[in-house]
Structure formats: C-alpha cells, structure tokens
Amino acid sequence: MNTVKTSKISIIGAGFVGSTSAYALMLQGLCSEIVIVDLNKEKAEAEAMDLSHCASFVKPVTVTAGDYKDTANSDIIVITAGAAQKPGETRLDLINKNIKVFKDIVPQVVQYSPNSILLVVSNPVDLLTQIAYEISGFPKSKVIGSGTVLDSSRLKYLISDYFEIDSRDIEAYIIGEHGDSEIAAWSLANVAGMHVDDYCHKVSDTCEEDFKRVIPEKVKNAAYEIINKKGYTNYAIGMAVARIVESILRDENSILTVSSLFEGEYGINDIYMSIPTIVTRDGAKKIVEVPLSDSEKDALVKASEMLKKHIASSEL
Numbered sequence: 380m381n382t383v384k385t386s387k388i389s390i391i392g393a394g395f396v397g398s399t400s401a402y403a404l405m406l407q408g409l410c411s412e413i414v415i416v417d418l419n420k421e422k423a424e425a426e427a428m429d430l431s432h433c434a435s436f437v438k439p440v441t442v443t444a445g446d447y448k449d450t451a452n453s454d455i456i457v458i459t460a461g462a463a464q465k466p467g468e469t470r471l472d473l474i475n476k477n478i479k480v481f482k483d484i485v486p487q488v489v490q491y492s493p494n495s496i497l498l499v500v501s502n503p504v505d506l507l508t509q510i511a512y513e514i515s516g517f518p519k520s521k522v523i524g525s526g527t528v529l530d531s532s533r534l535k536y537l538i539s540d541y542f543e544i545d546s547r548d549i550e551a552y553i554i555g556e557h558g559d560s561e562i563a564a565w566s567l568a569n570v571a572g573m574h575v576d577d578y579c580h581k582v583s584d585t586c587e588e589d590f591k592r593v594i595p596e597k598v599k600n601a602a603y604e605i606i607n608k609k610g611y612t613n614y615a616i617g618m619a620v621a622r623i624v625e626s627i628l629r630d631e632n633s634i635l636t637v638s639s640l641f642e643g644e645y646g647i648n649d650i651y652m653s654i655p656t657i658v659t660r661d662g663a664k665k666i667v668e669v670p671l672s673d674s675e676k677d678a679l680v681k682a683s684e685m686l687k688k689h690i691a692s693s694e695l
C-alpha cells in the first residue's frame with residue numbers, strides 16, 4: 380500500500396454536499412489542495428474562505444474557489460453540482476435537469492484533468508455516473524459514483540442501533556440503485572463473523588421477526604425524512620465522499636459499494652449500479668461478484684432494467 384501523497388481534489392458544486400465533503404476531506408487531512416467551482420462564484424468563494432479559516436486546526440491544505448482552469452491536474456474531481464431533491468421528489472425526478480448540468484461540467488473537467496478520477500455524487504447518481512462515463516471517454520475504472528456507500532452506512536448504523544453494538548463491527552451492504560429500488564443484501568450481512576440471522580437468534584437480546592423488513596425501509600426513507608425536516612442531507616454523504624477519496628488516494632484496495640459499470644456480472648450489462656467493488660489508486664479496480672440469494676439477484680436485474688428505461692427516456 381502507498382502512503383498518502385500530496386494530492387489535489389476539485390469539488391464541482393459548493394452546495395450543502397460539496398461544502399460538507401470539502402470539510403470532511405479537510406478534517407481527515409486527505410489532500411493538500413482543494414479547489415471549489417460553482418456557477419455561484421460568491422458561494423464558492425465564501426465556502427473556500429470559511430474552510431480556509433480551519434487552517435490552524437487541520438493538516439496543511441489550501442482551499443480556493445476557482446474556474447475550471449484552476450482544477451487542472453486534479454487527482455480526483457468530485458461532482459456534487461446540480462439540482463437536489465425537494466420534499467416529495469425522488470432522485471430519478473432530477474435526471475433531465477442534471478444531465479444538462481453534466482453536459483456543461485464533464486467536458487471542462489476532463490479538458491483540464493485528463494488523468495483524474497471522476498467521483499459523481501449528484502443524483503440520480505447511478506445514471507449520472509453513466510452519463511459522465513459516456514461524456515468523458517475515460518476508462519470505466521476512472522468514473523465512479525458514490526453509489527450506496529452512504530446507504531450501506533445507514534444500514535450498518537441501524538443494525539448496530541438495533542443490536543446495540545458498534546457499527547464498525549457489522550458487515551452489511553445496500554446494493555443496486557442509490558434510490559427507491561435499493562436492495563439490502565441480507566445474505567451477506569455479518570456480525571462478529573456470524574450471519575446476521577444467527578447473531579439475532581443466538582446472541583442478541585432483541586430479535587423480532589420483521590427486523591429485516593423494517594430496517595431497509597428506514598434506510599430507504601432516511602433521505603426523504605431528513606429532507607422533509609431540514610431540506611437537504613450533507614454530513615453522512617460528506618463522510619462517504621471522504622471515505623471513497625481516502626480509499627483511492629491511499630490505494631487501499633477497500634471494498635466499497637460504489638457505483639460501478641456492470642459488464643456481465645449477474646448477467647447485467649452496460650449500466651452503473653452499486654455492488655461491492657475494490658477501490659484503488661486507479662479507481663474501481665474490480666467488482667466483487669458476491670454470492671447473492673435468488674431474490675436479491677432478481678431485484679438487482681429488475682433495478683438494472685428500471686435504470687436502463689430511465690436513461691432511454693431521458694433527454695440525452
């Protein structure tokens with residue numbers, strides 16, 4: 380494994396997600412330079428100024444607001460720009476608005492950082508990652524979506540809360556779409572090396588019949604609930620971005636449920652969705668074709684078909 384190198388990250392979009400991602404990157408000391416670009420230049424400048432004032436509390440990092448030329452030679456471009464969900468909207472409702480935004484952004488970041496990795500966060504993240512892949516002409520490994528890294532963290536948190544154990548001791552994944560069709564892959568969920576069902580029945584003091592139905596519902600509805608109450612989500616996605624960036628910059632070979640291009644896995648082709656993927660300095664190195672139950676596989680195939688229909692009917 381490599382140690383952390385001096386790295387430049389550009390964040391396109393200085394909204395709630397972009398600015399919180401910059402903050403998370405800073406706190407973790409993951410890079411030496413952060414450039415923030417936004418159509419709203421004043422917002423980008425204000426975020427860069429405010430973040431710069433953390434200087435005496437964090438490892439050295441320069442944070443500036445700039446134009447696309449200032450993003451030149453970035454190691455990673457994090458795209459968080461575009462319309463966000465309003466109360467009552469689904470992520471898929473944003474597709475046409477955000478395709479336009481991506482047609483503006485992607486060619487410009489590619490021009491200045493042809494060797495970078497694109498990390499797409501804007502929603503609908505799976506479809507926009509696919510669009511960024513097609514517009515950029517980059518190899519598939521270098522275009523990644525944040526996918527269900529956030530949802531998997533929500534799942535682990537809720538399992539940990541249910542069993543009253545540390546979230547970091549749980550291995551569990553949300554796979555498929557980062558959206559309403561997402562799938563809790565219970566067949567892979569482990570606690571202390573035991574399948575979650577065994578842990579529930581043999582170890583836990585609490586084990587209700589329907590926990591595997593109730594918890595994924597809460598995961599799926601988490602963003603809706605937060606958006607209804609405060610208008611946006613930012614902290615956990617900021618940490619998810621920092622976790623993916625860390626895995627890339629440190630060449631960790633971490634397994635994360637980023638959104639990756641399926642090319643035959645589970646019989647699915649030509650669509651970006653989330654699945655455990657090995658993440659390295661070169662990006663998404665390899666999808667781990669984990670053994671899924673038949674119903675999980677069916678749900679994954681259905682999600683891919685649904686996403687393909689959305690791409691086909693979008694205003695490309």
Ligand SMILES: NC(=O)c1ccc[n+]([C@@H]2O[C@H](COP(=O)([O-])OP(=O)(O)OC[C@H]3O[C@@H](n4cnc5c(N)ncnc54)[C@H](O)[C@@H]3O)[C@@H](O)[C@H]2O)c1
Pocket residue numbers: 391392393394395396397416417418419422459460461462463464473480483484499500501502503504525526529557611612613616
């Ligand atoms: N993938 C995830 O898990 C996840 C989680 C939360 C939010 N999101 C998504 O992230 C995106 C941003 O959310 P937010 O809450 O930060 O929204 P926001 O409205 O606070 O910020 C969006 C920013 O994008 C900028 N922007 C719009 N078009 C642009 C362009 N062409 N070039 C440069 N900047 C442009 C706007 O000026 C704004 O500052 C949304 O699409 C949201 O749905 C994804």
